[in-house]
Amino acid sequence: MNTSQPIPIAIIDDHTLFRQGLISLLSEFPELDIIFEASDGRDMQQRFSSARAVPEVILMDITMPVMDGFAATAWVRQHYPEMHILALSMREDDKAIIRMLRSGAGGYLLKESKALEVLNAIKTIREHGHFLNDLVTLRLLRNLQNNATSGAGLELSNNELKFLQLCCSELTYKEIADQMNLSPHTIDNYRQEIFQRFHIKSRTGLVLFALRNELISL
């Protein structure tokens, strides 16, 4: 099943020269069959209907006019869930990589890659549903762990912390006072103090503040 039929692929990239070059390179491989190419997400959507076949793997650029790679990937994900998307971009910042994966890409390659690497990635993603190189895995881990910088350098007293955590519920301040065995007025002091210190103006603001600083987890 691997050698018999070539893998149908599509290439989405707004730089004509790069696209043509890539097609030229990949045409050398009999394992691949390039179904269509498109210059951005919108263009891709149209090609789907007129194409002679359905691609199994899509090579997707990120930076494109009209409809970028994030949106295009999300769209494919929704309309053709079985299709595999391999991001192919010059960008190697965490943000781009994470967002592309979150949008539904199963792998991420830099444009500096060699043709054989691309071929290998296409085969891998077709077979396993994902192509995970060091580039990707490192960012994934970093993303997860960086997010876990729970409330550092916030300088909250124990009571203030507990108060903030209880704020993230449907308890009224009065009920929070009961839970903490304090007078409602004391709770009001905490509230006012925190409002002032962190430029917060409402109970809703308290909840968002606690959440953003990971003082609680949903």
Place this chain on the structure above:
Amino acid sequence: MNTSQPIPIAIIDDHTLFRQGLISLLSEFPELDIIFEASDGRDMQQRFSSARAVPEVILMDITMPVMDGFAATAWVRQHYPEMHILALSMREDDKAIIRMLRSGAGGYLLKESKALEVLNAIKTIREHGHFLNDLVTLRLLRNLQNNATSGAGLELSNNELKFLQLCCSELTYKEIADQMNLSPHTIDNYRQEIFQRFHIKSRTGLVLFALRNELISL
């Protein structure tokens, strides 16, 4: 620097037999130097002060009495940021793996692993700060992509959605009405309707609801 000094390690696991067996196996490797062992997180904390040296890598079980692997890892992370933690557990569910990595583990091994794999992982994590095998990378990707199941099956009208999103701010209902070009009373209708439909009792509840269903992102 790799071959000269053995790598100081510690082993935290509540099953004495497993711990002893592991120590016996790893003692065979001259590249390792087992500084201490502990039966749970609390025990580990105490051993730190009395140990003859500081470990560079800690092999950490998850399921333990008193103080489990998650808490112990977070503690080490905070008090010895330079130390590397290698999770070593029987559990292979997404939840455990993700949570352990989020707590600060740099790698995750199953207890079925071979001794040589453990040795290799220890070396890798000491050198690169992380040991990323397929087990880990797969879960990381899945975690990221699964999380993108924003508010499915919630049946909210466009206006209700926009209202909920605006609720996650310090705007008052009146200001939200302005933003949406609607009367405050209509906003009140939305509020009341959503309160009833999803058993919510306060503005705070609305924020939490929107957040839990990923209607907005922080």
Place this chain on the structure above:
DNA sequence: AATAAAAAAGTGAAAAACAGCTTTTGTTTT
């Protein structure tokens, strides 16, 4: 065009949240 259903707008009243400022209590400092 009549009718039903949904969305939007309105009233009025009670509870909760917000703001500013004062007093009491308890602990530390000297």
Place this chain on the structure above:
DNA sequence: AAAACAAAAGCTGTTTTTCACTTTTTTATT
């Protein structure tokens, strides 16, 4: 023991939120 300080509790008044209802306007259906 007095002074200094912070945490806790208190008071007053305004605004926002919440609740239970009714009415008008718009949209869809037959």
